Structures are given as C-alpha cells and as structure tokens.
Amino acid sequence: MRPIAPFAAALCFGLACAATAGADALTDRVVDHHILPTYTRLAQETAAFAEVAQQDCAPTSPVLEEAWGRAFDAWVAASHLRFGPSEVDNRAFAIAFWPDSRSKTPKALRSLLLDRDPVVETATEFATASIAVRGFYTLEYLLHDPDYADLGTAAYRCALIRAVSGDLSANAAAILTDWQDDFAAALQRPDQQANPRYRTDTEVHQELFKALTTGLEILADMRLGRPLGTFEQPRPNRAEAYRSGRSLRHVQIQLAALRDLARLLTAGDPALQAQLAGAFDKADRHAEALSDDPIFAGVTDPQQRFRIEALQQDVHDIKTIAATKIGPSLGVEAGFNALDGD
C-alpha cells in the first residue's frame, strides 16, 4: 500500500504552505484557461439565445433552434464544473435538470402549458418555478417533441420559451459573475485562516481533479451508461437529449472539455500528456464512428451495442489514467472513504 498523498496537505499544517498561496501555476492555468472561458462562453451563448428568443420565439424557428443548440453546447462543456457558483441557489440544476428519472420535466411542463401558469410573466416569478421546467431540457420538449407542439396556446409557448431563455441567461451570468468577483480568487488564494473554502493548494487541486473525475463519471455512467442499461434491458429512451438528436454530440463535447482540463492538470508531464492524448484520441475515434447513430438507438441491437460499450470502455480507461496517474501527480487520491465505503 502506498503512503498517502493527501497528507501532503496535512504536512503543511502549521508550516509555511500558506505563504505559497496565490502562486500556484496549475490553479491559475485551470482557472484562466479552462473555467473562466467555459463560463464566459456559457454566459455569452445563453445571452445570445435569450436575445434571439425575444426576436423569434416560434418553436419551429431554425434561428431559435440554432441559438438554443449553441447555448446547450456551451452548457455541456461546463457540466463537469459542479462546484462553487454553479451550486449556489441550485443554478446548475435549473440550467439542466438531467437525468430526470421521475419525468418531472414533462409533467411540470405539461401543467404549465395547460394551466397557462402566469409564472412566466416576469423573470423574478419564473425564477421561483420548479427547477425541472427552467432549463435546456424543457426547451427540448418545446422545440422537438410533437406532443408539446399544440399544448396550450402559441402565445403561452412563446412566453415560456422567452422566460426559460431569460432565466438560463440570468443563471449563467450569475455563475460567471460569482467566479469573476469572488470564487476564482478563493481557488487561487487558499489560506489556512482567511479562506473558508480552501485552506491549501492541495485542497484546490483536489477540487479541480474531482471536476475531471466527476465529468468522466457523468460520461461513463450517465451519458453512456443510462442508455446502455444492461444487455438484457437496454434503455434507449434514457439517452440524453435524444429528442433533438444530440446524445452523441454531448458525449463528444464533454470529451473535448475533459481533454482540455486533463491537459491543464498535467502540464509539465509530457509523457502523461501523451498517454492522455492517446486515450482521448481513441474515445474520439469511437465516438466519430457512431455518427450514424447519434442517439444511441443501437443499444438494443447486439450488433451495434458493442460500439457504444467500446466508447464507454474508452472513458473508463481515461478514468483509470486519472486515478492512477493524474491524481497521484497532483498529490490527491480518490478518497479513502469515497472509493470503498461501507
């Protein structure tokens, strides 16, 4: 059994580790070249989408669809960054409530449409609506599911699309503002006394590493694992965003985002970077080969299913590299309790 990287943090205790705070190149790189650009793009694309929705709110509008798609892409690229400002006031859940195992989004959407719920009338009101109807997946039903095309009135559907787009934009802007005003500094300047969130660089690295492993888990267990189900019971209708044909696209976008984060976390270790690049390349190739099945419908066909399983295995392989190489290189490990609880 190897001794125990997290204790690097403990060894700092009482010593002068805090003196190095703010000078951590790795954290600076990830914040400046990954996190802030990712959330900036999300804020910009959701704002652009909200503006488009003000001009053209017809669910069949190609302009609206395109702006929604660009904003959704920007969210998927951010969806592994689940800490700090995204978790305040359930913002991330309000932006994207998925998976929706109890079908809360369609149920809540249906009742809004049928009741013509006035909650859509102001942004303040709409921010109090169920998080299940406030995000990208609600819009997917409105834009892509024929069952909702005639529910309620056209005017109400328009108001709802505008309300959701405005709420998305407001949430994305709030996340970005919090990062810029406060949270980037909290990550970049850990302190034993003055920083309530992060006491040491190791704790910060642990958070950034967790974002990588969280993203890989979302990919393997959710975006790929939910439609795969089991061989006996595949679940094609659990594929994310299959109504709009975006399931594979989301996997590809998230792979690209995680590749970027992994590269920044391993700067200075060319051998490890090369190994990661090879593993991500392989996943990208397998994903590209699935372009004839963008919604993973093949999970039900043994002849097709193995291709999706191969992609999932690629993600598991990247997870293994993360756990055995990246974590130790950062002085963090998968948790003693988290890994093997009881």
Place this chain on the structure above:
Amino acid sequence: MHSRRKFLAGLMAGSLAPKATWADAGAPAFLSAGRDELGLFVIAGLSATGAVLFRHPLPDRGHAASAHPSRPEAVAFARRPGRFADVIDCRSGAQLARLSPPQGHHFYGHGVFTPDGTRMFTTENAYESGDGIIGIWDARDYRRIGQVSSGGIGPHEIRLRRDAAGLVVANGGIETHPDSGRAKLNIPFMRPNLSYLSLAGEIEEQMELPRDLHKNSIRHIAVRPDGTVGFAMQWQGDVGADVPIVGLHHPGRSPRLMAEGDPRLRNLDGYGGSIAFSGDATQVAVTSPRGGVVHVMACDSGALIVEHRLADVCGLATTPGGFLASTGTGTVARIGAQTGAQVVPLTTAPLAWDNHLIPLA
C-alpha cells in the same frame, strides 16, 4: 484460549480494585478507526476538539466502535468481512482483549452495549446461510453467550432504543460471502429493513420501505432522545435515479423520507455514510464521501437546510452545538447546523479517518 483465560482472570481481579470510570482524566471524547502514514490501520482516541490522544494498532481495517456505558473501555470492530473486535482501554489505548465471532461468521463493523453494561451485541453475517445474526457477549469477560436473528440479511449498524428498552438494527438487505470478497450477491431481491428487538433478542417490530425503494440499503442509524430513529441508506439501483437517502422512523408509526424532491439529493451520489442528530435534536445530518457533502435537514419539515462541501467526509457525531465530521484526508471539522453556517476545520492529522466518528460517554 489460554491467553484469554489469563485476561479474564485479570478482569476479575481488577474488579476488586476501585473501578475506573469515564470521568478518569485523559479519556477521549471520540473514537475513530483510521489508516496511518505507513498504510497501517489503527483505532484512535480524539479529544472534543479533534486532537489525537492515542492510537492503537488494528490487525486490519477497522470500522466503528462501541463504548461501554460505565467502564472507560470500548470495542473497535473490524470492517466487514473482518473477524476481530478489539477491547481498548480508552484512557491509554491499551488492548484488553480481542474477540472473534464463531466459525462461519464475520463482523459487520458495529456493535452496542446494554445500558447496564452487562452485555454487548454485535452485527454478524452467518455467511454460509446468509442469515443476519446479532451476537450476544457477556460484557464482564467478553464471553460469547448467545446469538439471535437480526431480522434480515446484512445487519449493519445496531443501536439502543431510547423510547423503550431494546435494540434497533439496520438490516441492509445485501448478501455477501467472504469467498467473493465484498461482492453483492442478491441485489435484484434485496429487502432491507429496520428491526426492533427486545434486549432478549425477540423481534418486536420491523419497518420496510415501499417496494420501489427495495434497493435502498438501510445501513446506518442514529437514535434521537425521544426514540425517533434516523436511518441513512445506500442506493443499489440505477445510477441517476432520484432517491431519498435519509429517513426518520418512530416505532409504531410510518416512516418519513427526508429532502424528497430536492435536487441536491443527487449530490450524495446515492450514498449515506454516517447519520447523526444535532445536539438540540431538531436536525439530522448525513455524510456522503462519494459526493463530498454533508446534508443537514430539519426534522420537522423534512427539508434540506444546508449542504456543506467537505472532501471525503464520512464520520459524523452529535455535538452540543451541531455536528462534528471527520474525513479520509485526516480533517476533523465542526459542522454548523444553521443556514449559511460554515465548515470549521479543527484539526488535520496524518491519518485517513475511516467511516465513523464514535462519541464516547
């Protein structure tokens, strides 16, 4: 066997001298199992503010412990499927005895003494049959004096009732066999329950959740002074399902599930590690090392009040002002029970704290 006789003789002789009590100086406020810098396993005594007072080596990974109600000693249990339980003098960390379950059994990691300190109960797996067993020990000399059914498969945490004389056992429902390590053998058919037993071992009441939650393994429990049992679960079903992880049950009434519908439930990753009530009994908290979060919920409304982030947090104990938590990165932290309250780290030791933080008398 010979050495145990000597030990027993020593215990008997010792009983003639003035008895040591928990009031004797130097006794710790908490116990926790852990792993040290060298990768060796220990049980450690901690002060009320998280300072390590002693470490006692364990032969393998530990789990929880149980304190004797009057004598300053505690029993540290092996993590499943381990077969040791070390009796420790909590003033010094010295080992007083080592217990083993009968052939064909292993411990699940938890146990409890009777209020009068005469007997101790341990949760065990009779693994050839898969039956859940409560082992009964004479707490004067730690002789095995009997065993009863736990009322289910996979009994994990066991506690005393506080509304009546008796025991409450979380039967996790999961069958395992040491030959297949920690592999789960019966997930499609598992049926966890809470079982209430008399101190004589008779099953008096059992609580099962609705069928759609049968894959939610009831694993850890805390008991409020009024007898309400808080239970923490571990979901074995589909990843991505929205399921409650904490419930409250008062014997004779219907269970109540906590924080249902709150999206932050997902941040627990389907896994409750430890559960405790707040010092004023108005709140209940659960840790999730997988999610790196502590959720504090209001007992009356069932609402999730505050979510704290703390990497690899698992151990959790009641304190007068709220909670104390411990982590696999060696931190012991005070957890506020109010909205906006912070996690206040108290100590960081070069130890990975294991699942549970055990308050002593």
